[in-house]
Amino acid sequence: MKSAVEVKGVTKKFKTVTALSNVSLTVGKGELFGIIGADGAGKTTLFRILCTLMLADEGRAEVLGFDARKEYRSIRSRIGYMPGRFSLYTDLSVEENLKFFATVFNTTVEENYELIADIYTQLEPFKKRMAGQLSGGMKQKLALCCALIHRPDLLLLDEPTTGVDAVSRREFWQMLGRLKEQGITILVSTPYMDEASLCDRVAFLQDGTILAVNTPVGITGLFTAPLFSVRANEKHKLLTRLRSYPHAKSVYAFGSSVHYADHRPSASSEEIMRYLSESELQEITIERIEPGIEDTFMALMKTDDGSHHE
Numbered sequence: 001m002k003s004a005v006e007v008k009g010v011t012k013k014f015k016t017v018t019a020l021s022n023v024s025l026t027v028g029k030g031e032l033f034g035i036i037g038a039d040g041a042g043k044t045t046l047f048r049i050l051c052t053l054m055l056a057d058e059g060r061a062e063v064l065g066f067d068a069r070k071e072y073r074s075i076r077s078r079i080g081y082m083p084g085r086f087s088l089y090t091d092l093s094v095e096e097n098l099k100f101f102a103t104v105f106n107t108t109v110e111e112n113y114e115l116i117a118d119i120y121t122q123l124e125p126f127k128k129r130m131a132g133q134l135s136g137g138m139k140q141k142l143a144l145c146c147a148l149i150h151r152p153d154l155l156l157l158d159e160p161t162t163g164v165d166a167v168s169r170r171e172f173w174q175m176l177g178r179l180k181e182q183g184i185t186i187l188v189s190t191p192y193m194d195e196a197s198l199c200d201r202v203a204f205l206q207d208g209t210i211l212a213v214n215t216p217v218g219i220t221g222l223f224t225a226p227l228f229s230v231r232a233n234e235k236h237k238l239l240t241r242l243r244s245y246p247h248a249k250s251v252y253a254f255g256s257s258v259h260y261a262d263h264r265p266s267a268s269s270e271e272i273m274r275y276l277s278e279s280e281l282q283e284i285t286i287e288r289i290e291p292g293i294e295d296t297f298m299a300l301m302k303t304d305d306g307s308h309h310e
Contacts, residue, residue, distance in 0.1 A: 002029045003062075004154050004185040005050060010059035012045050012208075019045040021208040022059070027187055032180045034199035035189040036297065042208040043189035044084060047158045050187070051081045064153055077105065080147035084159040086139050090132025094123050094142055097131050098149060105150035115182065116145045119175055137168030144175065155179065157188040161195065173198050193294040204297055211300040216293060223291035223299050225249050225261040228269060232281040241279050245272070252298055259295060 005027035012020040020042045027033045035043050048054040049061055052072035061068040063075045088097045098120075102109050113120070119141050126134060131142060140160060147155060157176075161169040173195065176186055188199070196202045197216045204211040204219070212222060232238040235258065242251045242260050249261040260272070269286040276284050291299075 003027060004029045004031070004064055005033075005187060006060075006062040007046070007050075008060045010046070010049065010056045010061055012042075012049065012054070012056050019208050020049075020056070023205075023208070023210055024059075025203050025210060025213055027185060028200075029185055030180065030183055031200045032176060032186045032188070032198075034196050034202040035187070035205055036191075036193065036196045036202050036293075037189070037205035038191055040207075041205040043205060044158055045208075046205070047081075047083075047156055047187075047189060051079065051156055052076060077150070078153050080150070080152035080155045082143050082147045082155070082157045082160055084162065086131075086143060088131050088139075088143055088146060091130060093128050093130055094134070095127040097142060098145055101146040102149045107150050109149065112149055112151045115151055115179075116148050118178065119145055119148075136164045137171070140164055140168060140172060141175075144172075148179070153185065155184055155186045155188075157186065159189050159191065161190060161192065169195075193292070193297060196293045202293075204300055206301055211297075219293055219296050220291050223261075223296045225263065225299075226265065226267045227289050227291050227295060228260045228262070228267075228272060229254070229257045229287045229289045230260050230272070230276075231257045231283070231285045232276070233283045234281060237279070238276075238281060241276060241281065245275055250299060254294070259289075259298075261295075261299070 003026045007023055007025050010020055010023045023046065035046065037043050049056050049068060050063055052068050052075050055069060064078050066074045068075060092100065098109050123138060123141055123145065126138060131139065134142065161172055180186055199216065201213065201215050202219060203213040212219060230238060230242065235253065238258055239251060239253060242248055242258060247263050247267065249263045251258060251260050269288055273284060273286050
């Protein structure tokens with residue numbers, strides 16, 4: 001597989017803060033690749049280096065075969081970048097923003113219209129509206145159109161669905177799937193674990209460090225401990241009780257339930273039920289479950305002393 005992005009040993013520091021620490025990853029041509037991590041993980045710093053807006057302190061980044069430090073002009077004309085914050089001209093209309101970005105890249109809206117047609121048809125009724133007056137979902141669609149107007153080989157999307165409603169998020173990922181079919185490589189960052197499963201491969205980024213890189217199925221395969229979904233009438237008391245269990249590997253709240261992982265490969269729900277029944281908890285239910293991407297991420301985030309990030 002030819003690579004669209006090659007990152008080798010990239011480190012970036014801001015005074016006393018290390019934003020990226022020896023990061024290495026490869027994104028294949030035509031891949032939809034996700035960078036998954038919470039706020040402050042280093043996602044935006046990595047994207048800014050790949051977009052040639054920032055230089056790494058150490059290491060090397062290649063984008064579409066070009067060196068990000070020496071050949072930035074060649075990269076900029078071949079990528080589409082959508083930063084995390086809405087960065088279009090709020091006092092220009094939808095139509096004017098699109099024409100402006102086409103001009104910047106020495107093209108026209110008409111020349112590459114078929115690439116954005118299915119996205120732009122939703123914007124068409126608002127084409128005279130100022131960009132600053134659009135809803136979150138419509139701003140997102142306009143930003144994507146502007147990033148695509150010169151038919152880039154690589155799309156870099158930094159948290160494109162943050163702060164957008166669930167329907168718009170789903171629509172956006174459907175659009176990305178269609179763009180991938182047209183041969184565009186897509187690198188997208190997100191704090192949402194459910195979006196990780198929509199990528200071909202994902203990299204978990206935590207405190208500037210890559211924890212794992214794999215397919216969504218491969219990622220969940222890293223979680224090997226028996227996992228149980230446990231419920232009871234008092235959730236906080238349930239958490240405390242399970243954390244006191246000598247065989248507990250990890251315990252964390254997960255929606256209305258608690259996800260409990262056991263150190264022992266042969267752990268049974270009956271045994272855990274007996275332990276919990278000795279407390280004053282009521283309405284206890286225990287179900288053995290398959291780990292999801294979020295469970296795996298939580299397990300990988302465990303610190304060296306065995307404690308857990310909450």
